[in-house]
Amino acid sequence: MIHQxxxxxxxxxxxxxxxxxxxxxxxxxxxxxxxETNTKDEIIDAILKKYADNPEVNREEILEIIDGIDDLKKNGKLFAEDKYAGLAINFKKKNNVIKALCLHVAHTCNLTCDYCFASQGKYQGERALMSFEVGKQAIDFLVANSGTRRNLEIDFFGGEPLMGWDVVKQLVAYARSIEKEKNKNFRFTLTTNGVLVDDEVIEFANKEMHNxxxxxxxxxxxHDRLRRTVNNKGSYDIIVPKFQKFVESRGNKGYYVRGTFTHDNVDFTNDIFHMADLGFTELSMEPVVCSPDEPYALTEEDLPKLFEQYEILAKDMLRRQKEGKPITxxxxxxxxxxxxxxxxxxxxxxxxxxxxAVTPWGELFPCHQFVGDPAYSLGDVWKGVTNTAVQDKFRMCNAYARKECQDCWAKLYCSGGCAANSYHASGDITGIYEYGCKLFKKRMECAIMMKVAEQFDK
Amino acid sequence: MKHIQTLETRDLAASAKNGGCGECQTSCQSACKTSCGVANQQCENCSEDK
Incomplete structure (x- = not known):
């Protein structure tokens, strides 16, 4: 299959x-x-007709191009066959290793963002903080189920994880204390809204957090329209100076400034450029995921504008790169x-x-976006995965699981997409979230174009 | 320009033979959290089978 x-x-x-x-x-x-669908003579006739005004396009030239295509095909670089359909199922059947946990250290938040899929941190449940004992058990569960896999990832997530900061630090210390003995390398990520970031958080995170x-x-x-404090004030002025200080002191460690765009800012590239103006260079901006009934939900009419925005972004990033001021x-x-x-x-x-994902009570869910949905409870960090029927369904999720993906050129880039988005859009984790697919494909076209431009536009 | 120019890319068919070590990052773990993609993931072990 090709995509042109x-x-x-x-x-x-x-x-x-x-x-x-x-x-x-x-x-x-x-x-x-x-x-693939025409004979050599049909191709020659059609091309000569189409380029009749161009004297450089002649029979020999066309045959030379066809020969080049023949060679590429012979070498497996064009019209290559799909030999991978069986790989995913077999690989996932054999593979029982867990390599990453999203620890929900706080099911509570100090912001009340309207679009939060976690319902202001509560995930449709009670407010709660994870205890050290639960977190420690989660780490032990991860290590015990990680096989020979050395790199293990733990994301401190919420709600707002800095509301459970002491436990985060204790858990990092615990994980570090067993790293050597267990032959593991923990990579921690902290995802925060910034309100509680201070010098101590920055110092600790710069030492311990991979990202x-x-x-x-x-x-x-x-930002202030939807990301509001519990007192209904905007949070921009609280967090931006903290983030700037955080990023300045980050050294060579990873970070992302991550935003969500909605129907209210379809011109989201202006928000990305604003982030760049603030001095941030590692950037992520995600389309909002919410019920179509919400006033800020993205609409079909937004799609062409969003496509245009992604193109604007790609071209501007190439410009910045040329000027020696790249953003990611x-x-x-x-x-x-x-x-x-x-x-x-x-x-x-x-x-x-x-x-x-692990809740403050130690319950396991397939990912952070399924937390709070009892049908998707997998088990807990003490007994492990007990709901094997649900896990088996996720085991079958792959780039070949959805009929809609059969003829899609992007399936080896998205690997079948986000199960949670599919579930929320279609009611089934093996359905598809078509709107997300359209945006994803546009992003991949832009990303590949940028690679081409980097190579050919020097 | 030449009619067809090919960029250097990882040979996916070759990676079926010696890929799959599993040491790479989980797709959703870094910055997105709401839209899975694998294209931007780095291979931890790619120098052996590019």
């Missing part, structure tokens, strides 16, 4: 199953489009040579199998 598209002056041909990316001229672009995710929606008026956008980070192997690409996000 034109963007920013480039004709790009993506060969889905080999992962190859080709940049072609107009004539080759047209020939590739006809190659910090700092929530900021962009421009003050956009999470969804445009794509490494064509050092990216994921085919197993990673077909096995899906790992929710419910290699990744789980």
């Amino acid at each position: 598209y034109k963007l920013n002056g480039y004709n790009i041909v993506l060969d889905v199953y080999s992962g190859s990316v080709h940049v072609v001229d107009d004539v080759a672009y047209d020939i590739i489009a006809m190659y 910090v995710v700092l929530s900021l929606d962009g421009r003050r008026e956009i 956008f999470y969804h445009y980070m794509i490494d064509l040579t050092g990216g994921p192997c085919i197993y990673k690409r077909v096995t899906g996000c790992g929710s419910g199998t290699e990744y789980m």
